[in-house]
Amino acid sequence: MDRPRTIASNSVGLSRADYGGNPSSLCKGCGHNSIASQIIQVAFELSLRPFEVLKFSGIGCSSKSPAYFLGASHGFNALHGRMSSVAQGALVANHRLRAIGVSGDGDTGSIGLGGFKHLLRRNTRMVYVIENNGVYGLTKGQFSATADEGLELKYAGLNDLPPIDLCQEAIAAECGFVARSFAGDAKQVRELLKAAFSHRGTAVLDIISPCVAFNNQDDSPKSYAYGRHHERPLHELGYIPLADEIVIGETDPGELTLVELHDGSRLKLRKVEESHDPTDREAAMVRLMQAERRQEFITGLLFYDASRPSYAEAARLPETPLSMLPDSALRPPPEALERTLQRYR
Amino acid sequence: MDRPRTIASNSVGLSRADYGGNPSSLCKGCGHNSIASQIIQVAFELSLRPFEVLKFSGIGCSSKSPAYFLGASHGFNALHGRMSSVAQGALVANHRLRAIGVSGDGDTGSIGLGGFKHLLRRNTRMVYVIENNGVYGLTKGQFSATADEGLELKYAGLNDLPPIDLCQEAIAAECGFVARSFAGDAKQVRELLKAAFSHRGTAVLDIISPCVAFNNQDDSPKSYAYGRHHERPLHELGYIPLADEIVIGETDPGELTLVELHDGSRLKLRKVEESHDPTDREAAMVRLMQAERRQEFITGLLFYDASRPSYAEAARLPETPLSMLPDSALRPPPEALERTLQRYR
Amino acid sequence: MTTTPSHLERDVTNDFSLVVATANGTGSQTANLTLLRAFFHMGIPVHGKNIFPSNIQGLPTWYHIRVSKHGYVARRTSEVLVAFNQRTVEADLRELPSGGMAVVDMGLACSVERDDIHVYRVPVKTLMGASDHKGKLRDYLANMIYVGVLAYLLDIPLASVEAALGAQFGSKRKLVDTNLALVQNAHAWAQTELVKTDPFRVAPMDATRDLLLMSGNEAGALGSVFGGVTVAPWYPITPSTSLIDALRDFLPELRRSEDGVPTYTVIQAEDELAAIGMVVGAGFGGARAMTATSGPGLSLMAEFAGLGYFAEIPGVVWDVQRVGPSTGLPTRTGQGDLGFVYGLGHGDTKHVVLLPSSIEECFEFGWRSFDLADQLQTLVFVLSDLDLGMNNWMGRAFSYPDEPLQRGKVLSADEVLDQGFARYLDVDGDGITYRTLPGTEVPGAAYFARGTGHDAYAVYSERSEDWVENTDRLARKFETARGYVPRAVDERVDGASVGVIAFGSTRYAIEEARDALAIEGRAFSSLRLRALPCGEEVRRFIEAHERVVVIEMNRDGQLASILRAEYPDLAPRVASVAYLDGMPFTADFVMRRLEPFLAPVALEVA
Amino acid sequence: MTTTPSHLERDVTNDFSLVVATANGTGSQTANLTLLRAFFHMGIPVHGKNIFPSNIQGLPTWYHIRVSKHGYVARRTSEVLVAFNQRTVEADLRELPSGGMAVVDMGLACSVERDDIHVYRVPVKTLMGASDHKGKLRDYLANMIYVGVLAYLLDIPLASVEAALGAQFGSKRKLVDTNLALVQNAHAWAQTELVKTDPFRVAPMDATRDLLLMSGNEAGALGSVFGGVTVAPWYPITPSTSLIDALRDFLPELRRSEDGVPTYTVIQAEDELAAIGMVVGAGFGGARAMTATSGPGLSLMAEFAGLGYFAEIPGVVWDVQRVGPSTGLPTRTGQGDLGFVYGLGHGDTKHVVLLPSSIEECFEFGWRSFDLADQLQTLVFVLSDLDLGMNNWMGRAFSYPDEPLQRGKVLSADEVLDQGFARYLDVDGDGITYRTLPGTEVPGAAYFARGTGHDAYAVYSERSEDWVENTDRLARKFETARGYVPRAVDERVDGASVGVIAFGSTRYAIEEARDALAIEGRAFSSLRLRALPCGEEVRRFIEAHERVVVIEMNRDGQLASILRAEYPDLAPRVASVAYLDGMPFTADFVMRRLEPFLAPVALEVA
Numbered sequence A, B: 001m002d003r004p005r006t007i008a009s010n011s012v013g014l015s016r017a018d019y020g021g022n023p024s025s026l027c028k029g030c031g032h033n034s035i036a037s038q039i040i041q042v043a044f045e046l047s048l049r050p051f052e053v054l055k056f057s058g059i060g061c062s063s064k065s066p067a068y069f070l071g072a073s074h075g076f077n078a079l080h081g082r083m084s085s086v087a088q089g090a091l092v093a094n095h096r097l098r099a100i101g102v103s104g105d106g107d108t109g110s111i112g113l114g115g116f117k118h119l120l121r122r123n124t125r126m127v128y129v130i131e132n133n134g135v136y137g138l139t140k141g142q143f144s145a146t147a148d149e150g151l152e153l154k155y156a157g158l159n160d161l162p163p164i165d166l167c168q169e170a171i172a173a174e175c176g177f178v179a180r181s182f183a184g185d186a187k188q189v190r191e192l193l194k195a196a197f198s199h200r201g202t203a204v205l206d207i208i209s210p211c212v213a214f215n216n217q218d219d220s221p222k223s224y225a226y227g228r229h230h231e232r233p234l235h236e237l238g239y240i241p242l243a244d245e246i247v248i249g250e251t252d253p254g255e256l257t258l259v260e261l262h263d264g265s266r267l268k269l270r271k272v273e274e275s276h277d278p279t280d281r282e283a284a285m286v287r288l289m290q291a292e293r294r295q296e297f298i299t300g301l302l303f304y305d306a307s308r309p310s311y312a313e314a315a316r317l318p319e320t321p322l323s324m325l326p327d328s329a330l331r332p333p334p335e336a337l338e339r340t341l342q343r344y345r
Numbered sequence C, D: 001m002t003t004t005p006s007h008l009e010r011d012v013t014n015d016f017s018l019v020v021a022t023a024n025g026t027g028s029q030t031a032n033l034t035l036l037r038a039f040f041h042m043g044i045p046v047h048g049k050n051i052f053p054s055n056i057q058g059l060p061t062w063y064h065i066r067v068s069k070h071g072y073v074a075r076r077t078s079e080v081l082v083a084f085n086q087r088t089v090e091a092d093l094r095e096l097p098s099g100g101m102a103v104v105d106m107g108l109a110c111s112v113e114r115d116d117i118h119v120y121r122v123p124v125k126t127l128m129g130a131s132d133h134k135g136k137l138r139d140y141l142a143n144m145i146y147v148g149v150l151a152y153l154l155d156i157p158l159a160s161v162e163a164a165l166g167a168q169f170g171s172k173r174k175l176v177d178t179n180l181a182l183v184q185n186a187h188a189w190a191q192t193e194l195v196k197t198d199p200f201r202v203a204p205m206d207a208t209r210d211l212l213l214m215s216g217n218e219a220g221a222l223g224s225v226f227g228g229v230t231v232a233p234w235y236p237i238t239p240s241t242s243l244i245d246a247l248r249d250f251l252p253e254l255r256r257s258e259d260g261v262p263t264y265t266v267i268q269a270e271d272e273l274a275a276i277g278m279v280v281g282a283g284f285g286g287a288r289a290m291t292a293t294s295g296p297g298l299s300l301m302a303e304f305a306g307l308g309y310f311a312e313i314p315g316v317v318w319d320v321q322r323v324g325p326s327t328g329l330p331t332r333t334g335q336g337d338l339g340f341v342y343g344l345g346h347g348d349t350k351h352v353v354l355l356p357s358s359i360e361e362c363f364e365f366g367w368r369s370f371d372l373a374d375q376l377q378t379l380v381f382v383l384s385d386l387d388l389g390m391n392n393w394m395g396r397a398f399s400y401p402d403e404p405l406q407r408g409k410v411l412s413a414d415e416v417l418d419q420g421f422a423r424y425l426d427v428d429g430d431g432i433t434y435r436t437l438p439g440t441e442v443p444g445a446a447y448f449a450r451g452t453g454h455d456a457y458a459v460y461s462e463r464s465e466d467w468v469e470n471t472d473r474l475a476r477k478f479e480t481a482r483g484y485v486p487r488a489v490d491e492r493v494d495g496a497s498v499g500v501i502a503f504g505s506t507r508y509a510i511e512e513a514r515d516a517l518a519i520e521g522r523a524f525s526s527l528r529l530r531a532l533p534c535g536e537e538v539r540r541f542i543e544a545h546e547r548v549v550v551i552e553m554n555r556d557g558q559l560a561s562i563l564r565a566e567y568p569d570l571a572p573r574v575a576s577v578a579y580l581d582g583m584p585f586t587a588d589f590v591m592r593r594l595e596p597f598l599a600p601v602a603l604e605v606a
């Protein structure tokens, strides 16, 4: 992680360093490290208060990385494939906290697929990052469920199974914020992360994050080289915080779309080559299926829809988080017991 | 199960009764019973030899039903949500057998979702029937993951979660045979079952199968009444066995499509209202998403593509099933051991 | 078992067992509960057991009601039969003990002829013909016919039947009336048409005034509500479902803030892996979280159970046991999960397990489990069973918790500032360390929970020393737990050389057997375990007896194994009586199996 | 441990331990294996242990090589150090016992100064400067420098190094040459620049001629190949992954039909639930199926384990143990799953567990497990551990299976016609019933496998009698299993009053300790368990000793608990020595822990 040597502080008086974590034990050059450093940067830029943030992960190289950012936030490094349920539990205990989970493609797409889909159905509010490298890094390079069909790797051999596209999966599961990005595109990762923190429910970021140890050969669609040459952003993104004014730049304003996010902040989408309307669910799905068929590496905000309430909203969780309720709210008085027992006499 | 009193026998010399099973212990009128009886009829009509068929299920009312058909076939009533893996195991042991699995919407869509998706990726050859009633019948009526949003049931209360559409899930997982039907539409169920047995890989049939005990009120989209009034078949189906000649009926031939199935048999699709091309994957997905949005109950063959090899083909399983290999094929000779050990001396 | 056990020969007023045989899904449950409550209303000790199939509609089901002036509630042979199911009528009649009585639906084909029993044939169809109900409702109401006939034959006041119906339908007066009309009608018919020849009858007593009639699952749910449960993720599975159903009934009523906002959330998870995962997440997050499951779900929770133990996360898991291994008999009772749950999870995992035996304990352990989980920072398993959980039992009115909520060692923001914070540092020497909740608004309060090796500061560590220090501390904490969990109930008999150890719902059969044997001069001491790990009192009990017999409802004698491993020096005294056929023990069974261990009745005295 | 244990004082030729400290992912494994094989090639007994982190690149890793003319292979303190890791160089040097020697990369910053050890500083950078390799390859090759320097210092013939490189790279001669050139270069440099002052050296012997050098996971995989495995579904997890890797290496070579078609399939499942599910499905289907996993995966397999037991499905599960509970220490060794796996699954589930201790047994149990699974129609668990599985061990050349494949009681179509078929009927009285395979071409051969209660014909049943009959039969089958599984190895010492019971990879430390203690006159008997359930020989062994000490690598003494529960009458004699810190036992540790149990050395004789 190459931290810019800045001592500037943000609106809650913290410096970028205050969002750092333990030194990374991941491989040098691992995509996950670069994502971790964007998370640090975004938390800093958004002026998150560390104690307001919860971190989650499953098991894998990717899942180790929450130890390497936001060291002043509570976190839970759970079980392989089970980040979803642990996060849901912690976030109903305290739904007022902001949350970011980091999982891997194996963690989410293989062992954790069912849990992932059901998390999205419930729409628990959190940022769900998949550091997608097509392999199981930590167990030394086996193919994961997102590995590209026909890919041949030194250790894993030839992959003859079709990949699972986690963005398609997210859309099918009615997720309202679905984005794909590339660890090599730091700016896009940052803007998407910021927008994701503004989302009402679960925001899924499927970030291609090359594994330099096991899946970085130039012909692999999950490599840096491939990503750099083939990334095709659907639009140029700019996150505009609630307070800021919108500045329309030099380009033809007709080419600019503003997506209003749930908390009132906005995401500026500047058309790059094609027009993609991220609010059209069916179009988003078709675009992803096409990309899969044509082997295109499209990135950006694929789908956005904040109409579904979050779990906390639907369950009408109280203002005060469940974990902070006073004892008096937790235990009804003796009369209530007496009254209830009457029915059983 | 109202068995027609026929003593006719099929081309392998068996009568319909030879495909029966134990008496059903399901509720009278349960959709699952009617599907079981179509399975019996289809097995009879296709002249399957019972010992060539394997049955599977998970746990649930639906999963009990394999006991009620094909009593002369081996079967495995596995664990809740785990039909997929047990079937895959048994079918690599003997990939020459025909296989039919019966699962429920809870079994497949809740606890078994991950396994279901990964079964489809591997494309193990089998007919996968989901008896979809939107509830957990056997545990007395809780909502399953396919329960319709906004539905209110006596026991389960109000469902505020969006349903999982198992056909969309199947298409996203690259399944090559995806159909939806209705237990009340016996003929369609039969034709689809026959076509499914002709498929190369996993064939998914998501059959709406009303639970008369817990989810059959008229306003429920999974009720008989609703199905009868709202079913919207995408086409009229006719299965044509390999040997038979194709007879083009009275309707305008331009309105008829023939889908050649993997084993050479064909499925005749006669247009009903709209034109749906079941070989277009993206169109199928969009049509399903539209139906979901518009609350349409479309049935028929949604998607068909037999280009992907089955697991057995991809894994190049030998002619002789693994379970039938002679000992000599299983244990290499002493020289082979000697040779291998040399490397470790 | 077709003969009445000799030790139970007695006056048959308020002292018999009755069984109603119907088909599942026909709504006979309402009629059965009406009978049960009518007896209870009459002040007679009573208990009902539903023996039902794993099926929604059509398969045979039997409802047993024990009426006992002595207050015994264990299962025993029924002398009174209501035969309303075509599929079982012949077998049911054949099994009736000599001298018994049967109320049989006249519409059933039946070739069994016995002259040693009293048979009353009831023209259900004709009697229903009078009413104008149709279809399912008609089938359902037909069950009221046997209520009416029995009311006449057994001498149940119609006022008690009415009270019982009232208790069931609450404010729905119309339902009460509809049902009551049928009962009265049948009663009237019986009065005119039947000549009572059998000796079975009931008479009012005053033995239920301060008692409740409730199922263990309801009691457990109610206890959880008073324990402050806020998060309840679950996945349906018999026989634990009704615990969550009860929770969902109680919570809206008892646990809303003044402005009507719920102070809880119940989540139907997609499976048990997710249910326990949410419990662990919520426990980490500071909520009081619980789930309920049964064997298959418990198996699926193994990995998370290990995480809960190791990362030290509070949470409560009810395992309402049914018969295993595997899917087994989902609607039959057993105690087969004890050995498995005690060490659930790979590696050296160990859990605190509570063992309720009554609705009072279901209620008490319902709330106390949360306190224990918070105090010990670990998962607490509550092991109930189908018999206790799903059937209706009498119990004393529950005592309101006698101490405030125990939240354990949670540091506030100020305390973190004052004292500093090391998540896994054993400051107090009891193995229990301090924790902070997410959201604690001071720097230094955060930590990273994990299932991997860590040091006292929750930082990842592969050092052997850190591992040993941490797991030794966990072992120390488990020793601390021995002093926290409910003590075993020690009922010594002076001079008894034999002690019986048991837990859970078998207590009723054992107590009944104990009384009977004591009369015969073959008394034994008994110890009812209420939790694992066991406290010192268990060792002392074993030490005080030459022979200790562990009775349990499983095949392999799981508690016996645990005790032998725990007290190797005393293991030779520990004998095992273990049996599992899915049915609750009878006193008779217990007596037969204990006899070989007890001194013969001292004949030389006679 | 910074001093050489006294009992091991000796001539240091061919009798020392060396440790290579590097960073993970730098490719030092090749250099380490080259050293290991070079010693082996010289005919010197040797063993290598890799102590590595749960990380792919960068964290410290240590490779220990024990060189022992006596053939001891247990872990012990290393006197010879190769310090090539900046992060650990100072600690490594500090821990070196007095008199030890160290080869240190001169490029590392290091402030430790000790005059009681022999230090050789090597200019790795300069020596590599001569070569024209770049980047990662360069780092990787730099490890050959210490091979060359050690070759000189310890007196390893370069021919042996060359042979070792040849064994590693096989036909890739170019790689051998590249590496060898660097070794020779470093050797030449050392010869000119270093003055040997330390006493450590090796000299050719003839003690490895008939031996193999292989890891337990490779041996297990090879055994499975000869056991006829046809279906291998798995999910990656350390330390079991390399077993499947080896399987995937061996199978294509050894198990193709004449026309090149594979007679097997290896499936990477989506998780462990699916992996074991496929094993169960394939076992039902008649294939020989296996999977391999470790603790967390084992936990996830609990529900299917119960199904396998109850539906009586053959299959093999390797659990290569690492340190738990929970994710624990994924790259450290332990024996913490024994108690859990023995009863894996809710209800009264019981499993056959094989306990290999050597590569010979990994191979043998590799094939035999399939025979046992088929004969007993049940899942068979093989419990290995990281130390045994992932490290290279010496062993005698494996014996070809001494009996043909045992397929157990499978009825052919003709037999079904002749004899009829009832899936769960105990025809032979041994609890083992007959089965048929799907595809058997006769009516009457089919049955419906299930995890629910059933009668002898596999038909669903909720009858108590059927349940008891079936589960009693399963218990009987488990008794039959006692006679089928590998016997414990009983090594009695005449007159010894103490017996030690152990299993698995701890045997090497125990054997070494036994020899040392025997010399001191404190002999003990030992029993090495090779399977559960135990046979009668275990009872006899315990009976024959006043005190029995169960030594195992876990915290809670799991085997001790099992034996106490199994033999309550003997339980008071069973003491437990249990310890788990992730590192394999040393002989020294074993001696210290056994001492209190052994008679003091008879001083009066002196």
Ligand SMILES: Cc1ncc(C[n+]2csc(CCOP(=O)(O)OP(=O)(O)O)c2C)c(N)n1
Residues within 6 Å of the ligand: A059, A060, A061, A062, A063, A079, A080, A103, A104, A105, A106, A107, A108, A131, A133, A135, A136, A137, A138, A139, A144, A211, D235, D236, D237, D238, D272, D296, D297, D300, D327
């Ligand atoms: C239940 C369980 N099974 C298997 C493992 C072993 N395991 C650890 S990480 C991992 C895969 C991680 O892959 P991914 O999520 O893609 O993360 P990456 O390392 O590639 O970032 C596996 C299989 C485990 N820890 N737990």
Ligand SMILES: Cc1ncc(C[n+]2csc(CCOP(=O)(O)OP(=O)(O)O)c2C)c(N)n1
Residues within 6 Å of the ligand: B059, B060, B061, B062, B063, B079, B080, B103, B104, B105, B106, B107, B108, B131, B133, B135, B136, B137, B138, B139, B144, B211, C235, C236, C237, C238, C272, C296, C297, C300, C327
């Ligand atoms: C691991 C596990 N969890 C829960 C159950 C309880 N259970 C049995 S069937 C069932 C739901 C069945 O629903 P579905 O698959 O939709 O089948 P249906 O009864 O509706 O046909 C559940 C939750 C179980 N048997 N095993």
Ligand code: SF4
Residues within 6 Å of the ligand: A025, A026, A027, A029, A030, A031, A032, A061, A062, A133, A137, A138, A210, A211, A212, A213, A214, D056, D057
């Ligand atoms: S192995 Fe791959 S995923 Fe893991 S840290 Fe290294 S580069 Fe990253």
Ligand code: SF4
Residues within 6 Å of the ligand: B025, B026, B027, B029, B030, B031, B032, B061, B062, B133, B137, B138, B210, B211, B212, B213, B214, C056, C057
């Ligand atoms: S409960 Fe529902 S799903 Fe089950 S048998 Fe009855 S109608 Fe069918």
Ligand SMILES: [Mg+2]
Residues within 6 Å of the ligand: A060, A104, A105, A106, A131, A132, A133, A134, A135, A136, A137, A144
């Ligand atoms: Mg990955």
Ligand SMILES: [Mg+2]
Residues within 6 Å of the ligand: B060, B104, B105, B106, B131, B132, B133, B134, B135, B136, B137, B144
């Ligand atoms: Mg259903």
